[in-house]
Amino acid sequence: MKLTFHDPSLTPRNWRSQTAFTLAEVCVAMAVATMTVAGIIQGYTQAAKRAEWSAYSLAAQACAVQRLEQTRACRWDTETGVDQLVATNFPSQTVLLDLPVIGTNAFYGTNVTTITVISASQPQLRMIRVDCTWKFPTTGRVFTNTVATYRSPDA
Numbered sequence: 524m525k526l527t528f529h530d531p532s533l534t535p536r537n538w539r540s541q542t543a544f545t546l547a548e549v550c551v552a553m554a555v556a557t558m559t560v561a562g563i564i565q566g567y568t569q570a571a572k573r574a575e576w577s578a579y580s581l582a583a584q585a586c587a588v589q590r591l592e593q594t595r596a597c598r599w600d601t602e603t604g605v606d607q608l609v610a611t612n613f614p615s616q617t618v619l620l621d622l623p624v625i626g627t628n629a630f631y632g633t634n635v636t637t638i639t640v641i642s643a644s645q646p647q648l649r650m651i652r653v654d655c656t657w658k659f660p661t662t663g664r665v666f667t668n669t670v671a672t673y674r675s676p677d678a
C-alpha cells in the first residue's frame with residue numbers, strides 16, 4: 524500500500540516557489556563566492572607586499588639620514604681654515620639596512636654623498652645630498668631614497 528500526501532496549497536502557480544535551486548543558480552553563487560574570496564586574498568597579499576616595501580624604504584631613509592647627520596657633525600671653520608666637509612671624507616658606502624634578519628637574509632643599501640658648493644663667497648653655503656640605493660627583493664626593482672640639506676660654516 525502506497526501512501527501519498529497531497530498538499531492542496533501546491534497549485535501549478537505556487538509550485539515553482541517550493542522547489543530547490545537550479546544548477547545554474549548554484550554555479551552563479553559559487554562563482555560570486557570564489558571571486559569574493561580571491562579578491563580578499565589578493566588584497567591581503569598586496570597589503571603585505573606594500574608593508575614590506577615600506578619597511579625597506581624606511582630603513583633606507585634612516586641610513587641616508589644617518590649619513591647626512593655625519594656630514595652635519597663634521598667641522599667646517601672658516602676662521603681656522605679647518606674644512607672637513609669635502610666629498611673625499613664621505614666616500615660611497617654599503618650599509619646594512621635596519622631590518623629584522625633571520626639567518627642570512629641581510630639586506631644592504633648603498634649611500635652616495637654629494638657635496639655641492641652653492642656659494643663660495645660670503646655667506647658660504649654648501650648643499651649636502653645623500654642617496655641611499657636599495658633593491659626590493661620581491662620584485663628585484665631598485666629604489667633610491669634621497670635626503671638633502673644646506674649647510675654654512677660653523678660659527
